[in-house]
Amino acid sequence: MHITEKQLKFITEIASKEAIKAHQAERKLQHKERHDRRLRNIKLLLRNYRGFKKHCEDVKFEIDEINEKIGMVTVDSEEFKLESIKRSKEKTLIMVKYTEKMMEVYKVLCEQDEDPDEIRRFQVVHDLYVSDKKESVTKIAERHSVAERTVYRDIDKASESLAILMFGIDGVKFK
Numbered sequence: 001m002h003i004t005e006k007q008l009k010f011i012t013e014i015a016s017k018e019a020i021k022a023h024q025a026e027r028k029l030q031h032k033e034r035h036d037r038r039l040r041n042i043k044l045l046l047r048n049y050r051g052f053k054k055h056c057e058d059v060k061f062e063i064d065e066i067n068e069k070i071g072m073v074t075v076d077s078e079e080f081k082l083e084s085i086k087r088s089k090e091k092t093l094i095m096v097k098y099t100e101k102m103m104e105v106y107k108v109l110c111e112q113d114e115d116p117d118e119i120r121r122f123q124v125v126h127d128l129y130v131s132d133k134k135e136s137v138t139k140i141a142e143r144h145s146v147a148e149r150t151v152y153r154d155i156d157k158a159s160e161s162l163a164i165l166m167f168g169i170d171g172v173k174f175k
Helices: 005-056 059-072 076-112 116-130 137-144 148-171
Strands: none
Touching (some): 005 116, 116 137
């Protein structure tokens, strides 16, 4: 079988177009996965916020204690473990403080928005995840006179907004 130059050019063009389509689809999928991971991380952070905050209550004292122990430890592996624990505690404290700050920013943005649903979204996330007293989805839905499903939608939309605040441009999902 003999392929002419015209046929070869045609095959090459089709193959090139398909390769470009496949590359674009792959990039789109990677971007979506990155965005989905950030949303999942925001939701995980919110769900665990109270635990992190509780963990941080005495973290300054604990870090000072660890620093003292590091000075007394002579075994390198033990010092490494203590440094690792110290770094973990410091990162948790930083993330709690950052989350608190972003929740404050989110509240201001919601209060400035003319859409009353925005402030409700903030209140839903705050009452469910951040406030000192955790409330159930049912109670929150009743207080705002909405269905429980609306509360879950509010959490999703608020998480989108918080992802943008916390991750900047990397939190934006481009269509």
